[in-house]
Amino acid sequence: MTAARAIAAGIAALILGSAALLAGQAQTWALLPADLAAVRFTLTQAALSAAASVVLAIPVSRALFRRRFAGRSALIGLMAAPFALPFVVAVLGLLTIFGRSGPVNMALAALGLPPFSIYGLHGVVMANVFFNLPLATRMLLHGWQNIPTERFRLAQSLSMPPSAQFRHLEWPMLRAQTPGILVVIFLVCLTSFAISLTLGGGPKSSTLELAIYQSLRFDYDLGRASLLAIVQFSICAGVTLIASRLTLPDGLGSGLQGFAPMMPAKGWRRSADIVWISLAALYLFAPLCAAMIKGLPGLADLPNGVAAALARSVAVALGSSGLCTGLALCLALAAAQDKNRWIEVAAMLPLAASGLVLGTGLFIALRPVARPEDIALPITLLVNAVLALPFLVRLLLPAARQMNANYGQLAQSLGLSGAARLRYVTVPLLARPIGYGAGLAAALSMGDLGVITLFAGQQGATLPLLVQQLIGAYRMDQAAAVALILVLASFTLFALLDYGARRYADT
Amino acid sequence: MLTLDRLVLTQEGFHLSADWTVPLGQKVGLIGASGAGKSTLLLALAGFVAPTSGRILWDGKDLAQVAPGNRPATILFQDQNLFPHLTIAQNLCLGLSPRLQMTQEMALKIDRALARVGLSGLGLRKPGQLSGGQQGRAALARALLRARPLLLLDEPFAALGPALRAEMLALVAEVAAETQATVMLVSHDPQDIQGFADRTVLVAQGAANAPVETAALFAHPPAALRAYLGEKSPKK
Structure with missing residues (x-):
């Protein structure tokens, strides 16, 4: 309990302290026209991305809800993957499909149409949709499955036509769920630095985070970077505040099997469902598969330093995962017992801080004591652990509450406490969410391309940074090969932690 | 009293x-x-x-x-009286040692308690492998041990x-x-x-x-x- 309070206070100090430090560093509060353009672009791309993701997720999740087909549960399971997929890999996949020499532009050229450029606003939105359409789909699928089956049966027994079922059963669910989903995805898109770094750029399509990065790394203008970071922090904090007032649906956990409602509408509705599911699957998996296939031949001709970068990435990912899981478990156990919610609130604080904002704060704070490139990896480890904390606490908290409800009084009445309780009750009963969360934290850290870009020197790159550097140098084949290694390593870490915990829980 | x-x-x-x-x-x-x-x-x-x-x-x-x-006091709840991931013997051991450190002597006591409620030889099973009645008996055996x-x-x-x-x-x-x-x-x-x-x-x-x-x-x-x-x- 005291440990959890100390952790919560530490997180609050780190985030609010960074913000205060940045506010102190900003020499002026006047935003340049370019900065205002960055604010506008940041908000526009996030709003468009959120709207597109949710609008598309409605027919896709509805089709997935009412159709049963071979591979359905595999598809739904895979839809959880983009959340933990390294940004650069997805960007590379989209570049492979929609890039200058990709199949889409080849087809356009064959038809004599002008080429399509993936760079700029629509490219950023496409990449954001790639990441968030699956998330929105899973969240909405939850909503659909939470409509009691009896109501569908009742509607059918009353011969309600599909339109009436939609109006009376499905629309109320959508109205309740979509605001929360929109806000969550808007928030995610506000901090999708890696996407704007690779697909945005230029004065017309620069996000705030990109502007922070440029003023810190290229202009070395700490005052301006601080000012921009404060603006970014304020926007995210405001959106987080709004999000905390809405009921947020759950899309990360498992348990999306459910019962098939006995209402598989026939005719054109069936065809429409098939089209939606196919399009979504194509949009999600074609870029990934393309990137992987493109990477295969390059494995024979890897650039220098891949092995060292892999070792760095794995070390940072494991450290970050261990730290994050430990902190999250401590916070979740305390929050599950505590009536007042401030530990939970502290655990959600990192949502308001993007990696770039925290990174800028730490960069300025630590500059007098250490050279940025010397502390790049420990800082990346720490920031990634803190940033993944809200997700892990949200994963663990319901399980911890459930455990307390089922076995809390039993453990207390038997006098089980302290280390014995942790070892014999808590860890075995929470093994699954702990393993899943540790895997998630490892994968998130493995794919991170945020804070590392602020600190890393020419040497000492992690795998995602290496991929980004190769994309920047237009060495696409090598980039694809390294990206393939990144995906495999990331997936292996996740699978090992998740599977290991399942095995442990089952014995 | x-x-x-x-x-x-x-x-x-x-x-x-x-x-x-x-x-x-x-x-x-x-x-x-x-x-x-x-x-x-x-x-x-x-x-x-x-x-x-x-x-x-x-x-x-x-x-x-x-x-x-x-x-x-020992309390038996409506359900969830046994930890599902621990064996019956471990669940009983919790009645003697909240730190779950089983000694030879405890193992003997546990065997005797299991025999007393008619569960001889089931100490290594998990609660899920027992019937509802047997789970109740196991919980009672632990009450017996706690005394x-x-x-x-x-x-x-x-x-x-x-x-x-x-x-x-x-x-x-x-x-x-x-x-x-x-x-x-x-x-x-x-x-x-x-x-x-x-x-x-x-x-x-x-x-x-x-x-x-x-x-x-x-x-x-x-x-x-x-x-x-x-x-x-x-x-x-």
């Missing part, structure tokens, strides 16, 4: 008072409508609900500051059929006799209470009434009990 000294329990929209004693070794039933506060009273005795006012005393000692695990002088039963056998439930209650009576424990049994089934309890507490209208001899209570049920039983008053 258990003493409830002007005890008042309050929860949201709920209020229960009790002021009586139970001598050592007596078997007391608690009966009343659901929501009347039977379970809450038991949870207060086990240390999970703090009294709003008044005291709970065991042999004259106030239990207010005693943690649930250190109270002179606390107050045994609190919150409808632990509600999921079992009538015959099996009667069998389990008979086993409870034997275990209680061996450990000379005072038993408090919450049940919504008048037959359970009549078959088991020496005395019965009627929980109704915000009060847990002082225990009355069971046979007398059911022979001349007060209005609240008649309303609960819902029969034409069985004045035999």
Whole structure:
């Protein structure tokens, strides 16, 4: 309990302290026209991305809800993957499909149409949709499955036509769920630095985070970077505040099997469902598969330093995962017992801080004591652990509450406490969410391309940074090969932690 | 001896008072409508609900500051009495060592307790591999090992059929006799209470009434009990 309070206070100090430090560093509060353009672009791309993701997720999740087909549960399971997929890999996949020499532009050229450029606003939105359409789909699928089956049966027994079922059963669910989903995805898109770094750029399509990065790394203008970071922090904090007032649906956990409602509408509705599911699957998996296939031949001709970068990435990912899981478990156990919610609130604080904002704060704070490139990896480890904390606490908290409800009084009445309780009750009963969360934290850290870009020197790159550097140098084949290694390593870490915990829980 | 000294329990929209004693070794039933506060009273005795006012005393000692695990009581809940990931033997061991450090001597005791409740040789099974009745027996075996002088039963056998439930209650009576424990049994089934309890507490209208001899209570049920039983008053 005291440990959890100390952790919560530490997180609050780190985030609010960074913000205060940045506010102190900003020499002026006047935003340049370019900065205002960055604010506008940041908000526009996030709003468009959120709207597109949710609008598309409605027919896709509805089709997935009412159709049963071979591979359905595999598809739904895979839809959880983009959340933990390294940004650069997805960007590379989209570049492979929609890039200058990709199949889409080849087809356009064959038809004599002008080429399509993936760079700029629509490219950023496409990449954001790639990441968030699956998330929105899973969240909405939850909503659909939470409509009691009896109501569908009742509607059918009353011969309600599909339109009436939609109006009376499905629309109320959508109205309740979509605001929360929109806000969550808007928030995610506000901090999708890696996407704007690779697909945005230029004065017309620069996000705030990109502007922070440029003023810190290229202009070395700490005052301006601080000012921009404060603006970014304020926007995210405001959106987080709004999000905390809405009921947020759950899309990360498992348990999306459910019962098939006995209402598989026939005719054109069936065809429409098939089209939606196919399009979504194509949009999600074609870029990934393309990137992987493109990477295969390059494995024979890897650039220098891949092995060292892999070792760095794995070390940072494991450290970050261990730290994050430990902190999250401590916070979740305390929050599950505590009536007042401030530990939970502290655990959600990192949502308001993007990696770039925290990174800028730490960069300025630590500059007098250490050279940025010397502390790049420990800082990346720490920031990634803190940033993944809200997700892990949200994963663990319901399980911890459930455990307390089922076995809390039993453990207390038997006098089980302290280390014995942790070892014999808590860890075995929470093994699954702990393993899943540790895997998630490892994968998130493995794919991170945020804070590392602020600190890393020419040497000492992690795998995602290496991929980004190769994309920047237009060495696409090598980039694809390294990206393939990144995906495999990331997936292996996740699978090992998740599977290991399942095995442990089952014995 | 258990003493409830002007005890008042309050929860949201709920209020229960009790002021009586139970001598050592007596078997007391608690009966009343659901929501009347039977379970809450038991949870207060086990240390999970703090009294709003008044005291709970065991042999004259106030239990207010005693943690649930250190109270002179063993409680069996409606379900979840065994940890599903631990073996039956480990679950029983928790009754002897909360740190789950099993010694040779404990292993012998556990074997004996398992034999006593008819579960010989099942120590290495997980609770999920046992039937509902067997799980109840395992929980009772742990109560036997803990040997606390107050045994609190919150409808632990509600999921079992009538015959099996009667069998389990008979086993409870034997275990209680061996450990000379005072038993408090919450049940919504008048037959359970009549078959088991020496005395019965009627929980109704915000009060847990002082225990009355069971046979007398059911022979001349007060209005609240008649309303609960819902029969034409069985004045035999």
